[in-house]
Amino acid sequence: MMRTMLILLLVSTHCFGDVVIANQTFTSAADDCLTVVANTVLLNDNIGPCHGVGVHVIGSGVEIVNSYIHDTAGVGVLVDNANNTHISGGAIERVATGVYAYQSQGVSVLGVTFGVLKGPMPRGQCVQFNEVTGPGNRVMGNWCQGATADSFNLYKSEGTAASPITIANNTVPSGSINHSSCGIILGDQGGAYQTAIGNRLTDPGSCGIGVAGGHDIAVTNNTIAGAQSPVTNVGLYVWAQGGVPCSNITASGNTVNWVNAGGERNRVWNGGNCGDIAGWDKNQ
Template identity: 35%
Template structure:
């Protein structure tokens, strides 16, 4: 019985994710991707699986070449491989389910969506990999629709149109994932996008995004669109490392993309804090609408490229009555495409004076030369290279990950 609880704890790794506006961190910290101390050994996992029969392949029904899990509860899918061999809309469809966990699985070659989660609650995908490299359409990694309490943690997502897209859902947690080379094109091209996500406990935290020149087509790496948090539980974007190409920065990236874009199309109660944005797009962090939007304690940097524009942007873009914006304690060093320092821009409302923000607080920010900020150790990719493989986790393969950086 002791072993049972040991392994169960090791496999779950589902943290309590309760954020409030009072939980304000004062410094930028290296993100902890996966806490390996909570994992059992591969042998223990194999023994636990064989003795408790937690694999549920028999519950999966093949429909037109794709796999469907429908009206199921309290199931675990572990150490499975899924591939789209017939060009279907999805590889795995989780529909109207409750308490489903996917662990240490591999998903390949989704033409449209690798994992579709719809009308479901308490869904977890951890320590898995999604690779869209061998399909011409390179579909979406994870799509969440009208679902509640979804945890996506510790996954490796590469060569997908976007990492995760969440629509009309609540309680979405995207934590500690590594997302490389999103393919777009627009409107896709995000590591993660919230579209009409609302309510409490929505969190994007401790992720790493890298988009290399010639192999990616990112738009906004993190995009928060028409989404609303709560006064005591805002949408939190925290501790993320967002990179363009490690040598060429934002060169040849989208002319309209950014590292983090807030309140796109409207939104409220959103906080972006303690993030590092390194040459991820033409804009570092931007807010273009919304009310009660906070940007604080972020590190924003870019050297000159043919796409670099401005580090931190506050600009009312839509015909929507916006509210208050707080920009506090950020450090921005940004060189635009002309070689001029352009660390911030607070523009006049695009749609006319009546659509200006009600208030914009600009407090304790440092707008510095990009050359000075370039020496800041917090910009380094080293935290990623220090990660070690997790026992029993098929997602993290350091040899393949390190090969991405061998020439950088």
């Protein structure tokens, strides 16, 4: 706890400078392990166990690089009303949710290995964006195993036409199927300018990829597979749930091999309330 408090003071004192905290270990039996204010790099750090959150980001220009965040009662990394937060490499495991970004901009999660996302609901994702907006939001090249909710979820989040929120080239490997959620959900309770491209999902849960609402959303060139299990439903769907507006959706070039709980092939489903789906007939 003493080391945690020392770092809090250091970061607060250097809000307008650059701080690099490297090769350190942080634990807390009473609170979050670290709260980071601004312009700080965490490099090769070991963070956990933590009674609360692993790293709570509340400022701008924070980077978490090749660090190990583990055994937290709360989420691994909480990005809270922050700008330009970059998380790359390393591993996050045995946490409520891997990365949870709330009302933030410019969040990137790149090449992180996630494991054992224990929840409980509404937590349990590898990455969830909640009201994340603007350009530069990316979730790319991650390995997500052991999610107990959607592996990747975009909730009420909106990119821009020039820079959509991008979920790309992530892997959900076989063995992750232990829940009734999905691999990727876009447009959850609305949102806009989102894309999922080049992801590989194997047995991710009830569904592979779902577009649940919103506009200007694209799902392209993903590989989705689901073997029959008690929870499998559909590989790819587009359906405005709960009356959420839904339009200008593209779903094209996806390879889907999916068997539902009843043993029937159930590759794709169009709920019929999002208008014409561009490229719908080009999914395999």
